Amino acid sequence: MPSYPDLQHYIGGRWTRGVDGWQVLNPADESVIGTVPLATRADLDDALAAAADGFRIWSRTSPAKRAAIMLKAAALMRERIEDIAYAITLEHGKPIAQARLEVIRGCEFFEWDAAEGQRTYGRVIPSEPGIKYVVLHRPIGAVAAFSPWNFPMSQPARKIGGALAAGCSIILKASEETPAGAIHIARAFHDAGLPPGVLNLVFGVPSEVSEYLIPQDPIRLVAFTGSTAVGKLLTGMAARHMKPVLMELGGHAPVIVCDDVDPVAAATMSATRKARNAGQVCTSPTRFFVHETLYDAFVAAFVEKARAVTVGNGFDPSTQMGPLANGRRIEAMETLVADARAKGARVRAGGERLGKSGYFYPLTVLTELPDDARVMREEPFGPLALINPVSSLDDAIEKANALPHGLAAYAFTHSAHNADRLVEGVEAGNLSINTLEASIAETPFGGVKESGLGREGGAEGILNYTIVKNVSHRMI
């Protein structure tokens, strides 16, 4: 039987208990499953010193050796999949099958980054005889990274993978609410022989940790995934110290359903995807703009599928959607649904909290939403699907682009002409047509407008963790 890990900091290659901090809750029954330590200034100073040492060692380690250690760590995580998935479901609530998929996804990030770290080619610029101009991508330095609670293992994997593959060291402040995924990653890297100080893991009061770490000298990049509001705060702090940022922020993904598709198939696929991680995904399909000729059929099929989604404890094999990860999400769903109702939206499925213990909320379908409903502008980050009719593709694209967000966008169409208009017209870092997968390890992921800066994954992702150095060398 797997057990929940002991929650500790990992600094300079050693596990340290630190000062006991906040309780970690099981969102399925609100019971206490652990206590996460909170970093003191002394812990953060140790982590900074360790990251500076780690950078000296790791940046001078050959890319092939770095890749070998990363691949070994990923292999260990694959071996430990049941332990890691158990911890994720216990602390986050998602169905155990989804937790296993998250572990595999996290390993894929490490494996892709490990390989890509060996391909950060520079270039040689043609020049007159006797002089060479060489452009190099060098590791940027120690990274201060902050990962959120919605994917306890794959979110930290994104940041650790990119940093380590590029030759950087990292101090990761992982989520205090879902700390176990990052603990398992640190264990695997420790066991794989990662030199001390290359990966440091801390927990703490988020604002105190970011305010202390970001200005410090060894930190050369700030990487964050979370809300746009916090992203702006950290970007401002980094800018004051002239440090670059990698920001993966909020989304409010539009889904445009054109008049040439099967509405039932599109709705069924969309409802299934909406239930993933109980909608707590920055790329979750949320604002559906459906051509008016298909609208009724699409809504009927979506509602039928939404009502059939089994909500329950993530360890129950029949569960398709677990509880929300914390009480704040329940409050947010209740507030947004009440506001939409009051402004005239129709609640076609769900709309009420389930049970009194645990943070259970059903897949909820709202239709005929007025533009001034808060949920049409604020990212729900939960299991709410908003469906409105549109009269044309231009109308849909205009509505899709109406918000300051631009992370993921989706469309259903078989027309090459429509697809071309969508590619040209939709403002988003990731557009997926006839699929609701927004990113895989091989593709660059990130936002435009207020959804972020920089890309994670793909050949582009690793470049955030590098600086360009031009060398001019005259051979006399």
Ligand code: NAD
């Ligand atoms: P929040 O904005 O307070 O926190 C989001 C994340 O940022 C958390 O992991 C938190 O620990 C961290 N954080 C908060 N303040 C920080 C600071 N000053 N310095 C460093 N880290 C800080 O809100 P929340 O209630 O946890 O989540 C609500 C919203 O956050 C959601 O509605 C969603 O928009 C966004 N969110 C986005 C993602 C994502 O994948 N993009 C993930 C989680 C949350």
